[in-house]
Amino acid sequence: MNTVFMHCRPGFEGEVCSEIAEHAARLNVSGYAKAKPSAACAEFVCTEAGGAERLMQRLMQRLRFAELIFPRQWARGSFVELPETDRISVILEHMADFPVCGSLWLEVVDTNDGKELSNFCKKFEGHLRKALLKAGKLVENADDKPRLLLTFKSGREVFLGLAESNNSAMWPMGIPRLKFPREAPSRSTLKLEDAWHHFIPRDQWDDRLHSDMTGVDLGAAPGGWTWQLVNRGMLVIAIDNGPMAESLMDTGLVQHLMADGFTFKPKQPVDWMVCDIVEKPARNAAMLEEWIGEGHCREAVVNLKLPMKQRYAEVRRLLDRIADGFKARGIQVEIGCKQLYHDREEVTCHLRRLDVKKPKSR
Known part of the structure; x- marks a missing residue:
């Protein structure tokens, strides 16, 4: 033993x-x-x-x-x-x-x-x-x-x-036993569902993932992660220069903007920001800190693509830098990070700001 x-x-x-x-x-x-x-x-x-x-x-x-x-x-x-x-x-x-x-x-x-x-x-x-x-x-x-x-x-x-x-x-x-929804436009949709199961207690889903909420999906096309937000009834701004699945646009819940995911900011705070952009992990981490720190969103799920070497050391360094940034801002944020089953050469970060009021319902 x-x-x-x-x-x-x-x-x-x-x-x-x-x-x-x-x-x-x-x-x-x-x-x-x-x-x-x-x-x-x-x-x-x-x-x-x-x-x-x-x-x-x-x-x-x-x-x-x-x-x-x-x-x-x-x-x-x-x-x-x-x-x-x-x-x-x-x-x-x-x-x-x-x-x-x-x-x-x-x-x-x-x-x-x-x-x-x-x-x-x-x-x-x-x-x-x-x-x-x-x-x-x-x-x-x-x-x-x-x-x-x-x-x-x-x-x-x-x-x-x-x-x-x-x-x-x-x-x-x-290993979570998740079933791929045939209506979703890509298998990447399971990454976000996997993240919700891991980071959000199931008895809190109705309070933290509901139809009165709004969300932003950065790097959204063709819409695997957007589908998860829409499936919970949210209004979603999808940011990507590529095309979104027509089935998602037909729901009337998605606004597609062809813009740069790293420069876009919502006019009003949203409840959720999600991002699976393939980019250097330091850049994604900085963007995540800015969205939460500036109050653009209350909760976020962002994937950090990992380098080939010193992967744990790099993740630890980025998480420490994010935590130090929030400490300097004087804000309270719950930070989680996990290599989920549906991740590959990446880890999934979940951040939840604890010291701000919820955005107004739509």
């Missing part, structure tokens, strides 16, 4: 290692991070007894799992070698000192080899769940108890871990 195992996007193992190692050093938890390239996972191996649990608990006091940037999922535990048969008995044996758990998730890493194990996990889960219930190691739907997470590296090796249900991913492997 002395390793923290983390899922991530393939190719970003180094960023996970850098991020968790930085937090561990700050929290005085000794250990080392390691990962194999393109393995879609990383580990932080603690060198003192109880280090993994201490790291997760201390980190929870400073920020929640959802506030980590690159890990998709995490758990504390250890790897277990499994026999060809009677795997359940071996798992139960290794769980002798485990607490009673309130839920069970079987996971695989997000690689082709991992996906091939999905069918095995589906078949195995029912048998394991039944055995855990019988052994008194599992009670169903008990949110006050830890979640049991089994990540199968193969049919013969599994990471047996624990995580608090309220301080780990909302979905197995940190």
Whole structure:
């Protein structure tokens, strides 16, 4: 139980290692991070007894799992070698000192080899769940108890871990099960929906994403992100020199302006600004700070495209610069940043200004 195992996007193992190692050093938890390239996972191996649990608990006091940037999922535990048969008995044996758990998730890493194990996990889960219930190691739907997470590296090796249900991913492997809406003009629409699920509690959607609101989509064409705003009933100003989907224009909720997304400013403050422009991350970050800082919008979702090297260091630098800018302005802003499942070589930032009145309803 002395390793923290983390899922991530393939190719970003180094960023996970850098991020968790930085937090561990700050929290005085000794250990080392390691990962194999393109393995879609990383580990932080603690060198003192109880280090993994201490790291997760201390980190929870400073920020929640959802506030980590690159890990998709995490758990504390250890790897277990499994026999060809009677795997359940071996798992139960290794769980002798485990607490009673309130839920069970079987996971695989997000690689082709991992996906091939999905069918095995589906078949195995029912048998394991039944055995855990019988052994008194599992009670169903008990949110006050830890979640049991089994990540199968193969049919013969599994990471047996624990995580608090309220301080780990909302979905197995940190992958949301979103369905592409056929009415949307591009698959990029899932990026914004993914961001809303991650950054906005579902019970707040009706208050923060409703039909009396207004929004601006910078770099909108053909309208994947605009569609999400319109689908919530908002009036949207779409900024792009390219054409918008006719189906969106036919709604009567979209005003399309052919203008530069970096120079456009609304005549009146809006509720939302969203942006997925492909540009240097520093320029997008500066634009995001200006929109929130000058009061052009109350909330914003902006993607920052990442450089090829030192990606975690660059994201951390930009987030610190944004935070320092708001501090200098004397304004209160909630800042979130995550590499979401539907992101690629980018991270998604969500900012919410807390010290301004809501724009007038239309």
